Amino acid sequence: MEVNGTGQPSPTSSGQEKTSLSSLTENFDNFLLLLTQQLKHQDPLSPLDTNQFTEQLVQFAGVEQSISTNNKLDQLIAFNSNNQAISALAFLNTTVEVDSDQIWLAEGGESEILYGLPQDAAETTITILDASGKPVRVESGSTTVGEHSFVWDGTDNDGVALPEGVYSIQITAVDSKGESVEVGTGTVGTVEGVQMRNGQLMLTIGDLEVPANSVLGVRNKSDA
Structure with missing residues (x-):
């Protein structure tokens, strides 16, 4: 069992944030250096205009505040990600219902498919496809409005047991006029x-x- 809930930002987003912060910090340092040199070398007979100096100080404070805000946002994002990861650990070893168009078939096992019809249908077809997109099992499904499930025993149309792996599901339905009915799909695992x-x-x-946000429900062990 592998648990990698690091709660850290993705490498791409983290790299972009570090680059932006580095650029902002560099601009801040350059601004501070220029302001210091300007004060150091100003003409005593013609000192820096008070209004101009005040404006530059305001800019100085703004840049400093931006850097501080960036750091605090990074900390907040990391904290939030860690909290989400810790919360998700509660799902470990639990049986969940998830919104998905794929299912997992363990070796010698079976897989439960969930689907929902928003209205009655004249015909419902459940198709299971392998990794190459080839249909391996086709079954008729329920046609009444509501939530339904189909337990696949892991065999193809000829009754031959298939290897474990991830399979795709396609469920289509049509009404009495031959028009398509939208079908929601999911799985249990x-x-x-x-x-x-x-x-x-x-x-x-x-x-x-x-x-994790595709979880529709958690089943009790007695229901699994």
Whole structure:
């Protein structure tokens, strides 16, 4: 079981933030140096205009405040990410229902497919595809409005057991007029890992990764 909830920003976003902050800090240092040299070499008989000097000090304070704000925002983002990662750890070893068009099939196991119809349909077709996009199992589904599930035993149309892996699901439905009915799809699985990927918390179900915010519900052990 792998848990990589680091809560750190993605390498790309982190690099961009460091570059921006570095540039801002460099501008701040340059501004401070120029202001110091200007005061040092000003003509005693014609000192720096008070209004101009005040304006430069205001700019100086603004740059300093921007750097401070950047640092605090970085800390806040990191803190928030850490909190999210810690919260997501609660999903470990739990059975969840997630919004997904993919499913995980363990070796010798089965996979549960969820789908919902917003209205009655005349015909519903459940198609399971392998990694290459080839249909391996086609079944008729429920046609009544509401939430439904289909437990796939892991075999193809000929009854041959398929290898474990991530499979795709396509569920189509048409009404009595032959018009398409929108179908929502999902799956059920046990969360085996939590990790941060590109700034987004991901849950792993076997080799299937799903966003933590795609969780629709958590099942009791007695319901799993």
